[in-house]
Amino acid sequence: MGGPAAVSTNNGQGYAHLIDKSRPWWKNTRLIKLNLCILLLLITSTTNGYDGSMMNGLQSLPQWNVAFNYPTGGKLGLLSAIQNIGCLAAYPFSPYMSDGLGRRAAVLFGAVIMCIATVLQTASHSVGMFIGARFLIGFGLTFAAAAAPVLVTEVAYPTHRAPATSLYNTLWFLGSIIAAWTTFGTFHVPTSWSWRIPSAIQALPSVIQVLLVWFIPESPRWLCSKGREEEALRTLAYYHANGNRNDPLVEYEFEEIRAAIQFDKEIAANVGWSSLIKTPGNRRRLRIMIAIAFFSQWSGNNLISYYMNKIFISIGITDPNTQLLINGCLNIYNFIIAIVAGLLCDKIGRRPLFIASTIGMFVFWVLQTVCFALYSETGNIAAAHTFIAMIFSKSSSTPFMTCIAFTPLIVSYTVEILPFALRAKGFTVFNFSLTLSLIFNQYINPIALAKLGWKYYLVYVCWLAFEIGFIWRYLIETKNRTLEETAALFDGDDNVEMLTQHAAVNAGVTISDRRSDREKAPSEDIIEEVKI
Template sequence: MKQYGNVYLIAAISIIGGGLFGFDISSMSAIIAGPGYRCYFNQGDKPCVGPTSSTQGGIVASMAAGSWLASLCSGFVSDSFGRKKAIMLGAIIWIIGCIIVSASQNIAMLIVGRIINGMCVGICSAQVPVYISELAPPTKRGRLVGAQQWAITWGIMIMFYISYGCSFMDGPAAFRVPWALQMIPAIILLFGMMFLPESPRWLASKDRWEECERVLVLVHGHGDPDSPWVAREFREIKEWLEIERQSKQISYLTLFTPRYINRTHIGLFTQIWSQLTGMNVMMYYITYVFTMAGLTGNTLLVSSSIQYVINVVMTVPALIWIDRVGRRPTLLVGSTLMATWLFANAGVLAKYGVRVPGGVNGIPEAQIRVTGAASKAVIACSYLFVASFAPTWGPVSWIYPPELFPNQLRGKAVAFTTSGNWAFNFALGYFVPPAFENITWRTYIIFGVFCVAMTIHVFFMFPETAGKPLEQVTHMFEDPNGIKHIGTPAWKTKNYYSTSARMEKGEGLEKQLPDDRDESPVRHEHVNAEKAV
C-alpha cells in the first residue's frame, strides 16, 4: 500500500485521535443542559431535572477513568505493535463505545459506553504525540504535536454545534444522534492511518533498519536517499539506540530510577498541571457558569459556544510560533494569565453574587446568580481564560512530555505521564459539580492557587526543549555514556530553533548542535573529573 510522507498530512490524519476527545467534551457540555437528556436520565423528585450532581460528575468522569487505564496500557501496545497500530486500535475502540453510548437505555449503560470511549482517548492521547514527535523534524515538532490540541478544539466546536442543532429534536434523539455521529471521525482515522508510515524510531528499536531508513527518506529526505539530513538523523538514532540498549530492561519502574526520575516528574506534572488550570470548569461545565450569569435557553448555548470558537482561533498562534518562542515562556505566560482571570471571576461572584436556594432555574450546580455588569464580567473572564489556555498549556502539555525521554522509553513514559492527565481529569470531572453546589465561587480560588503554583514550578524545574533533536534533548539530563549529572538550571536552558533550522537546510551539518551544558560549571567539573580518572 502506498504511503505518504508529508509531515503535515501525517499530523492532519493522526491528530483526529485528539479530535475524538474534543468531540466527547462538548457533546456532554451541550447535552447535559437539554430537556431530552435531563428527562430521559432524570433522578430527581421533579420531572426533567436530570441526574443528581454526584451522578452527573460520575458520568462525565467515567470517560477519564477509561482513559487513565488505557493510557497506561498503551505503552505496552505501542512498544509491542507500533505507534501506528496502537492509534488504529484506539479508533476501533471508539466506534464500539459510540454504538453503546448512542444506544444507552439507562445511566449504567451510558457510563459503560463512556468508559470504552475513554479507552480510545487514553490510547490516542498518549501515542499520537509520540508518533508525531518521532516523525517530525525539530523545527516543526512543536507545531505538529501541538496540532493535537488544535484538533481537540475543533472537535469541541464541531460537536457542540452538532449537539446544539440536535437539541431541537424531541425526546432521546436529541442526544442519541450526536453521540452516534461521533463515529465518523474515528472511521476516517482508522482508514487514514493505513496510508501513513510507521515511526522510524520504533522500527529502529525492532532492528528494522532498512524500513527505518526508508521512512526517514520518505519523510525528511522527500524521496532523496542521499539527503545529508537523513544520514545524520539515521546515524544519531543508531548511536543513541546502542547506548540505550546497554541499560537494563525497560519497564515502567525504569521511570523511577535516578537516571529518569527528574524527567518523569517534569512530564507527569506537565499533564497534571494542565488539568489543574481549571480548564475542565470551562469546557465540561460552562453551561453551569453561564446559567449563574443569567443566560437561559438558546442564548445560554450560543454564548457557551463562543468560547469554543475562541479555543480554536487562539490555538493557531501556538502552532505558528511555539517552536520559535519555546516551551518555557509559553507555559509561564499562560499560567500567569489564567490565574488572573480565575481570581477575577471568584471576586465578582463573591462580591455581587446572590445565593439561590435550589439553584438557578432548578439547576443545583448553579447556586449563585449575578446580573448586570457583574454578569458580563463573569462571561468576559471566562472567555479570556480560554483565550489564555488555548495558545499555552493546551498545546504544550502534549508537545513537552514526548520530548523529554529517549527512544526506547518514550512510549511507556508518555503513556504514564498522560495517565496523570486522565487521573486528574477523572477527579476534577467528579469534583466540579459538587464543588459548584457546595463551595460556589471558592471553586475558582482553588484553581487560581494551582495556576500560581505551576508558574513557580515551571520557572525552576522545566528546561527548554525547543529546537533540539530528540536525541539531543537527552544531553540535558545525562551524558552519552549514561552517567547522571546535574546539568544547566532550567531557567538557563536555551531554544536552538534557528540553529536547527539552518541544519535542516543542509547548512553546518558537520557541526554539533549547541549543548546547554557547555556553559554550565557543573558540566566542566564533570568533564574534568572524567579526564582525571
C-alpha cells in the same frame, strides 16, 4: 534512560544547516503527503473533545433525559466520568502495545474499539448500555491517544515536529466545536435521534483512521528498535529528502536514532516503569510531566463551566439555543488562539509561553476573587456586576492564557522530553495524571464550592502562585532541537561523556567528522551546553 548525547551547536540547532530551504514545504509533494498523514493522527484528540462537549449538550436535551429516566446525582456523575474511568483501565496496557506492535497498530486498535463502542452508544436503550459504551470509548481512546502524538513526533520533518505535535491537543477544541454545533442542530428533533445523531457522529474520526491508517508511515525510531533499520532509513529518505538516502539531513537523523536505540539495547536493556525514577534526568522529566498535567486542569479554568449556566440566567440569557450558540462561538475562539500559539512555539519558545500563561492566569484570578469576595461579604452590586463581566471576559481571557501554553504544548513538550525507551511509558504516566486531575474536578470542585464559596477561589490563587514558581524554576527550553538533543539536555552530566563515546563507536565516525562546517567534537559541544 536518556538517549545518546547528540551533536549540538551552541544555539541548539544542530540540524539547522542541513534543512533544505530551497523551496517551501507546500511545494514538496512528499512533505505534503507526510503532513496529511500527521493530520490523520492529530484528529485522535478530536474524539476526546467531542465527547465532553456532547455530554454537556445531551444533558440539555429532553429526549435524552426521557430515554434514560432523568439521571441525577451519582448516576449522572458516573455518566460524565465513565469515559475517564475507561481511560484509566487501559493505561496499564497501552504502552506495551505501542512499544511491542508499533505506534500505528496501537492507533488502529484504539480506533476500532471506539467505532464499536460508538455503535453501542448510539443504539443504547438503557443507562447501563450507555455507560458501558462510554467506558469502551475511553478504553479505546487511551490506546490511540497514547500512540498518535508519539508517532507524530517521531515521523515529522524536524522543523515541523514541534508545531505538528502542538496541534494535537489543540484539536480537542475542534471536536468540542463539532459537538456543540451538532447538539445545537439536533435540539429540535422530536425523536430519540436528537441524541443518537450526535452519538453516531462521534465515530467519524475513528472511522476515518481505520480506513486510512494504512497509508501512515511507521515510526523510524520504532523500526530501528526492532532491527528494521533498512525500513527506517527508507522512511526517512522518502519523506524527509525525496528519496535521497545520502542526504546529509537523513544521515544525521538516522545516525542519531541508531545510536540512541543501540544505547538503549546495550545500556538500558531492561527498561521498565522504575526507569522513570532511576536517574536524576528521568526524575526531572517525571516531575515536569506530572506537574504540567495537573496544572492544565487545576488552574481555575474548569470552575468557569461550573458557573456558566447560573451566569447566563443571572443576566437574562435563559434560552437554551442562545446558550448553545454562545458556547459554540467561544470554542471557535479558543480553537483559533490555541492553533496560533502552537504554530509559534518554535519561534517564541516553550518557556516564554508557559510563563506568560501562568502569570496571566494568576493576575486575572486574583482580580476575580476580589470581586467575588466583595459581593459575597458585603452584597456590593457593583462588585457582582464586575464579577459577572469578568466571568464572561474570563471565558475569552483565561482560556486565552490557557490556550497559549497549556492547550497546545502540554502533549508536545511531554513527548519531546522523553527518550525513545521511555516515551510510551512516560506519556502514559502523563495521561494518567491528567485523567486523575479531571476526575478530581468532576467530583471535588462542586462540593468545595458549595462548602467554601468564594474562599475556595483562594485555593486557586495560592496554587497559581505555586505554578509560576515551578514553571520558572524547573521548565527547560527545548525549542529547535532534535529529540536526541533534548534528551541530552535532561541527562546532562549524568551520562553525557559515556553516551558521546558510545555514539561515536557505534556510528564508526562521528557526525562532526562528516560535516565540514562543524569544528567541535560532540562531547565538547554538549558538555558546554549542559553547563550553560
